[in-house]
Amino acid sequence: MPGLYKDEGIVLKTIKLGEADRIVTLFTRENGKVRAVAKGIRKTKSRFGGRLEPFTRVDLMIYKGKGALDTITAADIVTSFDSVRNDYLRLTSGAAVVELVEKISEERERSFPTYSLLLGALEALAAGGANVVPAFLVKLLSISGYHPHLTVCAGCSRPDGLVAFSPALGGVACDDCRREDTGAVRITPGGLALLQRLLADDFGQESDASSTLDLTSALRGYAEYHLDRPLKSLRMLVATG
Numbered sequence: 001m002p003g004l005y006k007d008e009g010i011v012l013k014t015i016k017l018g019e020a021d022r023i024v025t026l027f028t029r030e031n032g033k034v035r036a037v038a039k040g041i042r043k044t045k046s047r048f049g050g051r052l053e054p055f056t057r058v059d060l061m062i063y064k065g066k067g068a069l070d071t072i073t074a075a076d077i078v079t080s081f082d083s084v085r086n087d088y089l090r091l092t093s094g095a096a097v098v099e100l101v102e103k104i105s106e107e108r109e110r111s112f113p114t115y116s117l118l119l120g121a122l123e124a125l126a127a128g129g130a131n132v133v134p135a136f137l138v139k140l141l142s143i144s145g146y147h148p149h150l151t152v153c154a155g156c157s158r159p160d161g162l163v164a165f166s167p168a169l170g171g172v173a174c175d176d177c178r179r180e181d182t183g184a185v186r187i188t189p190g191g192l193a194l195l196q197r198l199l200a201d202d203f204g205q206e207s208d209a210s211s212t213l214d215l216t217s218a219l220r221g222y223a224e225y226h227l228d229r230p231l232k233s234l235r236m237l238v239a240t241g
């Protein structure tokens with residue numbers, strides 16, 4: 001039914017449309033992923049100003065017409081997350097976070113867990129928390145139907161001798177099973193313990209930088225395998241890490 005609706009959302013990305021408009025992709029609290037047009041946003045005197053930049057949390061009024069795309073009629077900033085945009089590492093981390101949400105979500109599939117996880121990740125990034133990206137990856141994969149086995153071998157269910165992380169098998173693997181997946185990567189006992197902590201505990205788990213990079217890289221492989229598409233921002237984050 002055509003008409004106006006209210007929601008709140010986090011901007012995932014924007015792309016240019018025509019001379020003055022943008023299509024804004026948001027993850028909203030009530031409606032999941034929504035793509036909507038912000039008319040005139042690229043004009044200097046736009047009423048939207050900088051309110052629809054990626055990462056911004058906004059209160060929205062949206063008009064649902066008969067076409068495929070809705071139209072944003074009003075946007076008010078709840079949290080700008082400027083501190084995520086103004087620091088290179090936070091910016092690339094935030095870009096990886098919103099890209100994964102954008103690619104893992106179907107349009108108009110409401111998910112409170114995804115919304116609160118996304119908000120939590122941006123708040124943790126803004127606060128300068130450690131390991132936000134790998135924690136976000138393993139948590140989001142887990143609640144989105146791609147939960148990785150982390151306590152027993154994903155191939156044969158043995159609980160010990162876990163030496164690898166295998167996208168194709170779906171989690172950690174023993175030395176025998178990891179040979180079945182050429183995409184499997186080595187994982188140390190410390191790396192596995194950290195991964196389990198990142199899944200189970202709140203954002204902000206500390207570790208050394210090389211463990212962070214190894215886990216982020218392993219989870220990138222896992223996410224790309226299961227989504228069957230490249231995650232460019234995550235690749236950039238791993239390459240510059």
Ligand SMILES: [Zn+2]
Pocket residue numbers: 153154155156157158173174175176177178
């Ligand atoms: Zn096994």
